[in-house]
Amino acid sequence: MFFSLLCFIAVICVLVGFNQKSQPRFALGASLNPIISTLVTTFKSSLIYVAGGCIGQLKWIWFYKTRKQLNDxxxxxxxxxxxxxxxxxxxxxxxxxxxxxxxxVTILALAFDPFVQQILTYPTKERIEATNSTLAAAK
Structure with missing residues (x-):
């Protein structure tokens, strides 16, 4: 759980660190997208691992206390x-x-990835040239 929390904090730190800045250029042509995607996948995987372990432990606690049917x-x-x-x-x-x-938590983890893909945006800014024409410039 601690590792999952560290990955989540790392995602927040990266997003805050590069907020409102131009797209950085890393070695080998990497961008922020694979970095964020890797951190979020690691966060999600470790969170699902912990949730599965907790559900497995709750199974035995439930069985010990209730002694109900084995199909449960x-x-x-x-x-x-x-x-x-x-x-x-x-x-x-x-x-x-x-x-x-x-x-x-396990079910909601499925819906997490599509929303992570929408976190990063690189808006274009209009600027006025000397000829009074507007061009879109992306950096």
Whole structure:
């Protein structure tokens, strides 16, 4: 969880550090997009790993306290393995326990990547030339 938090803080620091500045030029033609994408993927992967581990531990705590049917164990196990099992767990549990929170985190991680791709924008600025014509310049 600590590593996931560090990656999230690194994303924020990079975004704040390059906010309102021209697009930087790194070695080998890299830009901010792959740097942000790598940090966010690392953040998301480590967060899903932690959520899956917590759901797996909650399975055993739940079984110890309730001693219910073994098919409920299968639901917990599926939820700890991915988004589809997490969706079924949320629908089955209906938010009554902590396992729903881990399942929702796993489901929402799917929607995280498309929004990260929209974080960086490079707007063009108009400038007036001596001939009174406007040209778009991108730096």
């Amino acid at each position: 164990m299968e639901s917990f196990d599926s939820a700890s393995r991915g988004p589809l099992g997490s969706l079924f767990m949320v629908l089955q549990d209906k938010g009554r326990s902590l396992v729903s929170l881990g399942s929702v």
